[in-house]
Amino acid sequence: MKPNQNQLVTGIAILVFSLIVLACNRPVNNPPEERLMSTPPPPDPKTVIERGKYLVNIGLCHDCHSPKVFTDQGPEPDGTRLLSGNPADMLFKNFDPALVNEGLVLMNPHFTAFAGPWGVSYAANLTPDATGLGSWNEENFLRAMREGKYKGLTNSRDLLPPMPWHYYRLMSDEDILAIFAYLKTLKPVRNIVPAPGSFTAG
Numbered sequence: 001m002k003p004n005q006n007q008l009v010t011g012i013a014i015l016v017f018s019l020i021v022l023a024c025n026r027p028v029n030n031p032p033e034e035r036l037m038s039t040p041p042p043p044d045p046k047t048v049i050e051r052g053k054y055l056v057n058i059g060l061c062h063d064c065h066s067p068k069v070f071t072d073q074g075p076e077p078d079g080t081r082l083l084s085g086n087p088a089d090m091l092f093k094n095f096d097p098a099l100v101n102e103g104l105v106l107m108n109p110h111f112t113a114f115a116g117p118w119g120v121s122y123a124a125n126l127t128p129d130a131t132g133l134g135s136w137n138e139e140n141f142l143r144a145m146r147e148g149k150y151k152g153l154t155n156s157r158d159l160l161p162p163m164p165w166h167y168y169r170l171m172s173d174e175d176i177l178a179i180f181a182y183l184k185t186l187k188p189v190r191n192i193v194p195a196p197g198s199f200t201a202g
């Protein structure tokens with residue numbers, strides 16, 4: 001028996017309606033396990049550390065915070081004391097403050113010590129030694145990188161140039177904390193960085 005026109009139209013309408021209902025309901029009908037799987041998994045600590053390393057490399061932290069070895073290709077970060085800051089015994093010598101008053105900015109050959117209109121500054125030890133970031137927590141690190149506060153403490157002095165925290169502050173919390181996680185994996189290097197302003201006459 002052939003279906004009449006009315007039956008055909010009703011059949012097609014029911015089919016279209018069922019398809020629409022199916023399409024709309026699909027995500028809602030997913031079993032809970034399936035829905036959980038579609039939310040991103042928590043970051044794998046190893047991946048976080050890898051990202052931190054990547055950001056430290058492209059963010060030029062080594063340029064100022066790692067003492068250098070001098071090769072035919074020029075200065076390179078000293079692999080035995082990465083990111084340990086300006087060495088304790090390496091002070092500006094015979095520094096004449098009149099030079100910076102004349103508008104010069106000076107730098108040592110390791111790019112870890114600087115003198116400019118702000119005075120003399122030495123790059124900090126970022127290794128997890130007690131003389132570096134050993135006692136820091138994530139909050140301290142976020143505050144140092146976001147607000148430019150020495151030791152990441154609320155009431156401490158402002159960080160001196162040329163630490164470019166005004167730019168680093170634009171990073172997401174996630175990225176700043178990935179850097180911190182990576183720094184915590186470095187070899188701890190004992191090095192008490194000279195206080196800002198210090199130099200030797202000899």
Ligand code: HEC
Binds near residue numbers: 055056065160164
């Ligand atoms: C152009 C040079 C320069 C670069 C690049 C640089 N820093 Fe610094 N940084 C400094 C100097 C100099 C100081 C010390 C400032 C002071 O004593 O006030 C410092 C201080 C810091 C401090 C504060 C340490 C403390 O004891 O309070 C942190 C944290 C820090 N830098 C992290 C970083 C990280 C992470 C990077 C890379 C993403 C980086 N810096 C790149 C020059 C630099």
